Amino acid sequence: MFVRSWAAEPGIEFAQRPSEKNPEPEMRKVCPAFYGGAMNVHGLTRHIPEAVAREVRIRCGFGCISCGSAIYQYHHFDPPFAEARQHRTDGIALLCSGCHDMVTRGLWTNDHIALLAKAPFCACAGYAHGGHPLEVSPEDFAVRLGPVTCRNLYLLSLDRDVVLILEPPEQTGAPFRLSARFYDTRDRLALMIWRNEWQVGVGNYDVKVVGQTIRVYEAADQVALGLAVHPPHNVIIESLRMLHRGYRIGISPQQVSMRTPSGKEVFTGFAGEIAGVPMILGKDNLSIGGNGIAVNNWVLTRRPE
Numbered sequence: 053m054f055v056r057s058w059a060a061e062p063g064i065e066f067a068q069r070p071s072e073k074n075p076e077p078e079m080r081k082v083c084p085a086f087y088g089g090a091m092n093v094h095g096l097t098r099h100i101p102e103a104v105a106r107e108v109r110i111r112c113g114f115g116c117i118s119c120g121s122a123i124y125q126y127h128h129f130d131p132p133f134a135e136a137r138q139h140r141t142d143g144i145a146l147l148c149s150g151c152h153d154m155v156t157r158g159l160w161t162n163d164h165i166a167l168l169a170k171a172p173f174c175a176c177a178g179y180a181h182g183g184h185p186l187e188v189s190p191e192d193f194a195v196r197l198g199p200v201t202c203r204n205l206y207l208l209s210l211d212r213d214v215v216l217i218l219e220p221p222e223q224t225g226a227p228f229r230l231s232a233r234f235y236d237t238r239d240r241l242a243l244m245i246w247r248n249e250w251q252v253g254v255g256n257y258d259v260k261v262v263g264q265t266i267r268v269y270e271a272a273d274q275v276a277l278g279l280a281v282h283p284p285h286n287v288i289i290e291s292l293r294m295l296h297r298g299y300r301i302g303i304s305p306q307q308v309s310m311r312t313p314s315g316k317e318v319f320t321g322f323a324g325e326i327a328g329v330p331m332i333l334g335k336d337n338l339s340i341g342g343n344g345i346a347v348n349n350w351v352l353t354r355r356p357e
């Protein structure tokens with residue numbers, strides 16, 4: 053059998069793969085994919101130190117500098133990553149995958165990115181957004197407040213101020229429509245959802261979208277809101293520390309608590325399910341259901357059979 057030798061082909065030469073300990077700089081420049089893009093010719097890795105990454109997020113307003121999407125990647129534009137010796141905050145920008153692709157394909161230059169970075173979308177608009185609506189089922193949808201499942205919960209309001217509303221589908225086959233306004237412990241709007249589309253304000257301390265979870269930080273180690281999306285049936289408020297007009301709502305994976313402006317704890321939910329009723333947190337009590345029954349200390353302790 054005749055085995056063709058590629059090495060014998062004229063014009064084709066094989067370079068020996070350099071050892072990782074002693075990388076060949078030119079090889080990295082010519083073929084970064086050879087190294088998995090993990091390190092550039094100057095030995096700089098893709099890992100951006102957290103302090104630098106947060107400064108980039110703040111400057112870009114937690115979203116793509118072109119379209120405002122909060123689902124983004126970090127892009128080195130000045131200089132490009134291949135030439136960078138360090139991760140400089142003013143040479144890195146947030147770009148969503150679609151906008152990043154425009155650069156990768158050569159349809160946008162880094163000069164264009166530098167121009168966008170001077171007036172990022174989110175800094176101008178005041179918010180970053182989810183890019184696409186949340187995927188919500190048309191048939192079966194529940195909002196989980198920590199361990200408490202709210203199925204077809206049409207309303208949670210503080211007196212007349214709506215915090216969370218789940219509207220039924222407009223027509224058969226259309227999704228439920230979730231709207232919400234979450235505040236931090238200083239009564240500043242942290243995240244807003246309007247009919248399945250979410251926005252975070254640029255005034256937050258930090259915002260991170262990791263996998264299916266959106267976390268809004270009030271301080272370095274203080275999460276104001278942790279919201280997980282499990283499409284198409286659940287949105288889960290994993291954690292919330294909220295104050296709004298004197299009302300306090302605390303949610304952790306283990307417990308939900310609601311307090312009135314007078315400091316009265318009117319709801320403690322450890323696990324359970326609330327179906328098809330509005331919850332209205334009033335000045336002194338919580339009313340559950342549309343029939344006007346008010347309760348002063350409603351404790352939900354176990355999941356109904």
Ligand SMILES: [Zn+2]
Nearest residue numbers: 116119148151
């Ligand atoms: Zn974009």
